[in-house]
Amino acid sequence: MLTLVVLLPVLAAGALLALRRLPDRWALWAWVVVAAADLALVLWMWWRFDAGGDALAYEAKVRWIPTVDAAYHVGVDGLSLPLIALTAVLFLAAALWSLREGDRPRRYAALFLFLQTACLGTFAAQDLILFFVFFDLSIVGMYFVIAGWGHGNNRRSALKFFLYTFVGSLALLLGFIGLFLGGEERTFDMVKLTANPPLEDSPLLGGLVLLALALGLAVKTPLFPFHTWLPDAHTDAPAAGSAILAGVLLKLGTYGFVRIAMPMLPSAWQQWAMVAVVVGVISVLWGAFAALAQADAKRMIAYTSVNHMGYILLGLGAAGMVGGADTGPRTVATVGAVYQMVSHGLLTGALFLLAGVLWSRGGTYEFRRWGGLARPAPLFAAALGVAAFGSLGLPGFSSFIAEFQIFTGALQAVPVAAIVAVTGILVTAALFLVAIQRLLTGPTVLAAVADGAGDAVVAGDAGDEQTAQGGRAATGSPRRTRVEAHVGAHTGHGHGAPDGTGHGHGAPDGTGGHGHGAEAPRGDGAGDGSRPRTQHGRFADLRGHEVAAIMPLLFLSVLLGLLPRPLLDVIEPAAATVVQLVSR
Structure with a gap:
């Protein structure tokens, strides 16, 4: 069953590429059907999963490279099953979001299906070589998503992403060879290495192997100071790609810590746990303050991922403080870290899709080019508000359950670090409130073409449009009027700027072709620094396929915030096992 879940998407991808006469729209719907079927299989696995069992569930093992005892070995437990379910949910959301994709939709769908198999395989792998293969395939898949369907300086950002994460994967491979x-x-069997940890009698070599593993996983997560590839990759990726990158691919790094580094090198993890705590706290603060300083909504969301991944490492580092805390608090911190992986995937995935709405309507993410959107787009405003309040850790959301457990568990083990990290929550609250204020309140400001770079359109009397600088009217005091702009409605439904710049789908003359224009400066989407070409009219609220992609993610976050027990019942036994293994 697990093998079917892992391989079904890539088999469907091959079929889509082979059926060249299949209409593009049918290819996109086929992607939705396959993603939904895969999610149904995962839910069936969850229903039959025994969280209290000691052995792996749905285990399959086939000899592969017998000389090094490497095998196709897959299985799930309480650590991997929630992340496999998260992967299935987010890829279905990406498929629904992309139903109106107009640029090579068949290849686009096939590439995402290939990427889904790579992510599912990484979470299911119980062999280090198999883990590494799927881990690297996820890098390749995301590279082509950004380079082929992104916008702005997408090729440069894709190359930066690939080089950073591929170098990190080489460090990871060195660590695997060391194990x-x-x-x-x-x-290379992960079950055997966990049961009989290597290098226990050699602290120096164990520390060096842990360093190699940590470097590779820190780049992927990413953690400070290895995070510099992340903002560019997110900003220039298509909306669905950003949602998968943040919601799933970043979790491959954090999952590697809890699945490989901690149980296979318990003595080294204990010895260097405080370093993990410090790096986690720095990532929390750096990510929060960097996000607060952004003038671009998508870059702001990207930096919050560094912040939230820092909380996860704080919890996992606290789990290694064997001499500073009892088993109970350290288990709570580990449970909170895994819960945070799921919560962050849901909420940040929704946030990136909402950022994609801004790009599809106006070709820009800049705060100063938007304002007062609550009036023309109430559904968008409501979804953004829910996602923002969920991400800042408000009670009633999954993030509160996760962060509460991380801080509760960490307070006994590393009280100073836990208290300092609380500052990150305050800054995160401030940055999301500022973002809501900029985008949703005040006069209605819409991204539009103007003579001067940086201009915007502000709603005025009798539907007049007045030029504004940075969201302020140049003359007069405009009232909030429902003046909406659907930017580039005639250019297709992709992610590129309506004038054909970046890698959008509109032809340079705005006729709906599939041309690719010049690369654009950060956040503008226009090669000359001016606004993308705009067709004034309605600023469309969330459309049906956007609602279908975003709202279930927000619903699941609220559900896990109000009813956390079903997920905790799966995570807690596995987290307790990890803490016991680290305590050896």
């Missing part, structure tokens, strides 16, 4: 050579059995 193989340091073990008595000379195996």
Whole structure:
């Protein structure tokens, strides 16, 4: 069953590429059907999963490279099953979001299906070589998503993403080889390495192997100071790509810490746990303050991911403080860290899709080019408000359950670090409130073409449009009037600027072709620094496919915030096992 879940998407991708005569619209709907079927299989697995069992569930093992005891070995437990379910949910959301994709939709759908298999395989893998193969395939898949369907400086951002994460994966491979050579059995089997940890009698070598693993996983997560690829990759990726990058691919790094580094190198993790705590706290603060300083909505959301990944590392670092806390608090911190992986995927995935709405309507993410959107787009405003309040950790959302457990568990082990990290919550609250104020309140300001760069359109009397600088009217005091702009409605439904700049789908003459224009400066989407070409009219509120993609993610976050027990019942036994393994 697990093998079917992992391989079904890539098999469907091959079929889509082989059926060249399949209409583009049918290809997109086929993607939705396959993603929905995969999610149904995962839910069936969840229904039959025994959280209290000691053995892996749905385990399958086939010999692959017998000379190094590497195998196709997959299985799930309480750590991987929630992330597999999260992956299935987010890829279905991406499929629904992309139903109106007009640029090579068949290849687009096939690429995302390939990427889904890579992510599912990483979470299901119980062999280090198999883990590494799927881990690297996820890098390749996301590279082509950004380079082929992104906008702005997408090719540069894709290359930066690939180089950073690929170099990190090489460090990870060195760590895997170190585990193989340091073990008595000379195996890459993760179950065997966990049961009989290598390098326990060699603290120096164990620390070096942990360093290699940590470097590779820190780049992928990403953590400070290895996060510099993230803002550019997110800003220039298509909306669906950003949602998958933040919601799923970043979790491959944090999952690697809890699945590989902690249980396979328990003594080294204990020895260097305080370093993990410090890096986690720095990531929390750096990500929050950097996000607060952004003038671009998508870059702001990207930096909040660094902040939230810092909380996860804080919880996992606290789990290694064996001498500073009892088993109970350290288990709570670990449960909170895994819960945060799921929560962040849901909320940040929704936020990036909402940022994609801004791009599809106006070709820009800049705060100063938008304002007062609550009047023309109440559904968009409501969804953004829910996602923002959920991300800042408000009670009633999944993020509150996660962060509450992380801080509760960390307070006994590392009280000073936990108290300092609370500052990150305050800054996160401030930045999301500022974002809501900029985008949703005040006079209605819409991204539009103007003579001077940086101009915007503000609603005025009798539907007049007045030029404004930075969201302020140049003359007069305009009232809030429902003047809306659907930017580039005639250019297609992709992610590119309506004038054909970046990698959009509109032809340079705005006729709806599939041309690719010049690369654009950050956040503008226009090669000359001016606004993208705009067709004034309605600023469309969330459309049906956007509602279908975004609202279930927000609903699940609220559901997990109000009824956390079903997910906690799955995570807690596995987290307790990890803490016991680290305490050896």
